[in-house]
């Protein structure tokens with residue numbers, strides 16, 4: 436087990452998971468994921484900050500022993516109770532019986548419920564501090580719903596280090612290096628968009644509250660629970676979380692999500708893509724909802740300003756793979772997008788109606804009337820589809836010129 440010294444007081448003791456195929460049973464992990472954990476050493480006390488998932492308990496305990504030798508950790512600070520970080524807490528307590536579990540009232544209640552742990556706990560409130568001796572002080576800031584109601588962050592004052600929980604995290608295991616200055620971070624940024632939009636995306640207003648609350652803190656290092664430790668790219672990372680949580684797109688491109696059983700709706704999607712390109716839009720994602728995992732579709736929709744949804748009616752309802760996408764964006768309260776819908780049918784126009792209902796629920800305003808076609812795309816419906824996409828391209832170019 437390799438541990439990494441982050442600073443004079445802080446060691447990285449996290450683990451990689453390259454085995455789990457789907458995070459939370461839903462989100463693909465082609466690059467794996469890391470469960471980050473840290474040790475902070477004061478002159479008198481030692482605190483572990485954040486734990487790991489249950490299957491990695493032995494690795495985690497070995498890492499702690501490697502750093503502390505005969506000494507024992509005094510505290511386990513739980514910033515977030517989701518089991519990817521708390522799953523190994525019972526094993527940790529068995530390995531280090533004296534360890535005191537630190538959390539807010541809700542953390543400790545969750546800890547009782549999940550693991551039956553009800554002793555040797557220390558309850559903290561917003562703004563409380565935990566001195567570790569000498570010039571090493573942890574301060575706790577409650578940041579509810581980033582990503583569960585009990586979430587908080589821990590700030591090591593003397594080093595301006597923020598242990599941020601899930602905030603500023605991303606998918607992707609750590610390939611040797613831990614700190615952003617020691618690696619090429621390019622692979623992590625798309626995985627950050629996917630991580631945020633898939634998992635935290637519904638809670639944008641709470642992320643905004645947390646960002647405002649932490650605004651006054653000088654932050655020199657971000658130690659989140661997933662992905663690299665951020666030191667040289669803090670501004671970029673905070674900017675991505677800020678924009679996504681304000682539901683602002685990251686670019687003025689467009690996503691076309693379509694479902695198609697026999698290729699007719701696909702022709703409409705291709706027609707729209709060509710019209711967008713002819714209109715000068717350079718970032719265009721055309722995605723077959725039956726083919727691509729919804730995790731990636733959600734991320735692309737959050738990334739681009741434009742969104743065209745195209746689908747046929749199926750069994751008198753919206754084609755199910757596209758309905759799942761609509762459900763996902765409605766759940767996350769998508770805002771600030773230029774949208775349009777295209778619906779195909781043979782005898783019932785339910786697809787268009789359902790897509791319109793989802794868009795109304797999100798309070799998004801379409802750029803053009805819905806494009807409806809019956810049986811196969813005919814010249815008039817193809818022209819209407821191209822016209823709708825050309826109008827979207829015009830609006831996206833205006834946004835690009837303004838932005």
Ligand code: FEO
Pocket residue numbers: 515517519520582583601660661
């Ligand atoms: Fe990484 Fe919300 O747990």
